[in-house]
Amino acid sequence: DAGVIQSPRHEVTEMGQEVTLRCKPISGHDYLFWYRQTMMRGLELLIYFNNNVPIDDSGMPEDRFSAKMPNASFSTLKIQPSEPRDSAVYFCASSLPYNSPLHFGNGTRLTVT
């Protein structure tokens, strides 16, 4: 079991550029989550999927953010255009159903200058 794999680990970009974060969940996990972590706001749930279908995207900050899960083994979180206030660590997590624990990736540290 390779765990949840996120790429890239670090991303530095300029304001206005498009950023795409990638996640490969643990095989067999039905749920996939995207969280954002900042000093000011802590861990925030952005969106989560069940069987590749978005269930709750109420945490997505604004229309600049979008997430997709085209198949059970891949998800993306896209920010277009990026802004300095998007700088944060973005975590992907996956889990089995029935309130099973989440398994987190090591995160992508995004810096927007």
Next chain:
Amino acid sequence: AQSVTQLGSHVSVSEGALVLLRCNYSSSVPPYLFWYVQYPNQGLQLLLKYTSAATLVKGINGFEAEFKKSETSFHLTKPSAHMSDAAEYFCAVSDQAAGNKLTFGGGTRVLVKP
């Protein structure tokens, strides 16, 4: 709606001393409760979880937590701190209505002094 409050954003303990991290939750239905640990530059790792089987839950690395419904608490303890326990700890809650959606507390950073 669920919520979690962790008292104390920073805790400093001496090596060998008791570690006590406080967590209070709010949930309209019986909750599922979790403690996670985050080491620098890493994702969160599960320490333990409560799912109503027993009120005292034992986790990894010598940690345990006790569910107290009357106090809506789920405090985390370890009898003797080790230098390797220095990390940030998060309490989280979910319930059957929320599916697998977790709500996290603000986290408590633990510093262990030699």
